[in-house]
């Protein structure tokens with residue numbers, strides 16, 4: 001039935017102020033107002049329709065994306081939208097496009113690695129989209145190992161130019177989004193060579209295509225790398241291949257904030273650490289953590305609403321069957337994901353603060369927090385994207401068979417999301433970076449250097465090696481200090497065990513390779529501790545609205561105790577808790593799930609997603625699932641005709657032949 005809210009009875013159960021929770025989720029009343037206005041603007045404009053994506057061929061799909069990108073810019077200019085509004089509008093268009101890399105990496109790379117003069121020259125061009133840029137780092141043969149890149153950038157003092165060259169097939173740039181068909185420019189990473197000396201990897205602004213006819217400039221070979229996972233999905237993006245044949249660029253197109261080459265060809269390093277060349281990756285990893293909460297919350301919203309609509313078994317005395325959301329197994333799979341979405345939101349907020357703080361310090365030549373920023377962005381990017389990818393797939397299963405339909409929105413969400421586990425740093429490679437940071441922290445403990453930031457707990461390592469949890473009854477696990485104590489002890493003990501084992505190797509690098517599985521686990525334990533502790537910190541703030549803080553406390557406990565239960569082996573084998581305490585945590589979880597149950601629909605409504613953004617029949621706000629699924633099926637192009645193409649050509653003769661054979 002059109003216009004009827006089939007989930008109204010669920011909405012009436014909510015024991016908290018949903019509007020106040022919307023503000024907490026958005027970050028502020030202002031952020032909520034902007035995102036609400038931008039999402040409705042996109043949803044109400046038919047030009048941003050996206051329900052037909054899975055049916056389009058690659059060329060049509062891509063053209064459609066270009067149309068939307070150009071139209072979005074036109075609307076941004078017509079409506080005089082601020083940078084904040086424009087960025088929200090683009091995110092609600094919800095289609096991977098060259099603009100993501102232009103705004104998300106090209107512009108930040110120039111901002112972070114360019115000199116004042118370079119910013120003055122290039123930023124206005126990029127901001128007005130008079131040029132379109134991408135981030136060309138990865139090569140066919142080298143992605144994770146950035147130091148292994150092969151592209152050469154050789155200074156020619158005779159002409160005051162750099163000569164960019166792809167010496168081998170494996171040095172071909174491979175993957176950059178926006179590169180394949182659209183970008184006019186790129187920030188290209190290659191090995192800087194002056195006077196025969198290799199100075200390692202640096203970034204350069206390179207024009208790729210003519211601004212007149214869009215043809216590749218001389219010496220440049222460029223194209224798309226081909227179809228990727230899933231129909232529609234990430235195929236709206238032109239990930240590209242690029243080769244240089246002795247392409248010349250002026251010297252002033254080297255991004256020179258970290259180091260520069262003089263007119264005479266002298267390589268000069270500034271006082272800025274060379275790792276700042278990797279700064280754009282730190283920035284993007286930080287944004288990816290907040291985006292994880294968005295992607296996971298979308299999937300959870302769909303699965304929660306559908307779980308309240310879907311009924312199976314249990315019809316007694318003329319009553320309807322049971323809502324599947326009432327099954328404890330459904331709750332135990334769904335509610336930890338709901339809690340994770342909120343947890344990632346808050347850790348993302350904190351990471352944004354950390355990043356801004358590091359940037360402010362860098363301006364004042366204070367580089368002390370850079371290693372912490374690298375470890376936190378790398379680790380949390382890894383943890384949240386892996387959990388979100390797995391979570392989206394779990395939400396698909398939570399929706400049973402209908403979750404497998406494209407009209408559930410979940411297959412495309414998964415296909416678009418899952419490469420986040422790989423891009424911007426493979427998740428295992430990034431956890432190994434965190435492990436290095438942890439091992440370094442432990443090795444410096446003896447020198448009296450006090451660990452700060454997220455590794456501050458290592459300063460209490462002796463106490464944490466001895467500590468025992470004092471939980472005696474299930475409710476004791478609701479105490480934040482009980483939870484923090486257990487997570488800190490587990491993380492510290494896992495790291496210390498690794499450090500002890502590493503010390504047995506005469507060659508530390510060999511030891512690191514040999515113990516890498518244990519190191520990854522230690523890094524994961526450390527990152528989970530960060531998420532738990534930042535959720536607890538969030539709850540120390542003043543959070544207005546009836547029942548809002550109480551429900552967030554419930555979600556925080558679910559996030560922590562779910563992971564304690566999932567990694568019980570860790571907590572028991574490190575002796576942080578007893579098996580009795582582990583089973584009390586599980587008892588407490590059951591009670592927490594019951595507290596979420598009446599509030600589940602309210603908690604996903606607080607994400608404030610439009611039906612356009614969710615793009616899911618199962619997740620519709622009004623819960624009117626079955627009639628809409630039925631209607632949607634008939635829209636499939638296969639149902640345009642009663643008899644499909646190919647039937648007369650292949651199946652009719654086959655049937656006839658089989659019938660003839662039977663008669664013989």
Ligand SMILES: CC/C=C\C/C=C\C/C=C\C/C=C\CCC(=O)SCCNC(=O)CCNC(=O)[C@H](O)C(C)(C)COP(=O)(O)OP(=O)(O)OC[C@H]1O[C@@H](n2cnc3c(N)ncnc32)[C@H](O)[C@@H]1OP(=O)(O)O
Nearest residue numbers: 100104137143144145146147275278282284374423424425
């Ligand atoms: C709708 C969406 C809208 C907007 C979204 C916005 C944005 C974009 C959208 C989507 C993104 C799409 C696509 C993604 C694009 C990409 O994938 S770009 C390519 C990304 N590539 C990688 O991430 C490569 C991964 N590899 C690395 O980062 C590094 O090489 C490494 C971390 C593995 C390091 O390897 P090593 O060889 O050990 O390092 P090293 O170079 O020798 O340096 C060692 C020391 O440097 C420290 N360090 C390393 N990285 C950093 C860093 N980033 N910052 C600070 N410090 C760093 C490291 O800790 C070592 O320190 P020591 O003190 O121990 O010496």
Ligand SMILES: Cc1cc2nc3c(=O)[nH]c(=O)nc-3n(C[C@H](O)[C@H](O)[C@H](O)COP(=O)(O)OP(=O)(O)OC[C@H]3O[C@@H](n4cnc5c(N)ncnc54)[C@H](O)[C@@H]3O)c2cc1C
Nearest residue numbers: 135136137138143144175176177419422423424425426428
């Ligand atoms: C959709 C998408 C978009 C992308 N966009 C861009 C872009 O815009 N610009 C750009 O420059 N790049 C881009 N990339 C490239 C991306 O950044 C790399 O693919 C990523 O960094 C992973 O590197 P790789 O492909 O070399 O993986 P590999 O390093 O080859 O990984 C293969 C396997 O080896 C393992 N492995 C590698 N090293 C180690 C190690 N030291 N220890 C243990 N295990 C290891 C990994 O865990 C993984 O299982 C994109 C990639 C994708 C998929």
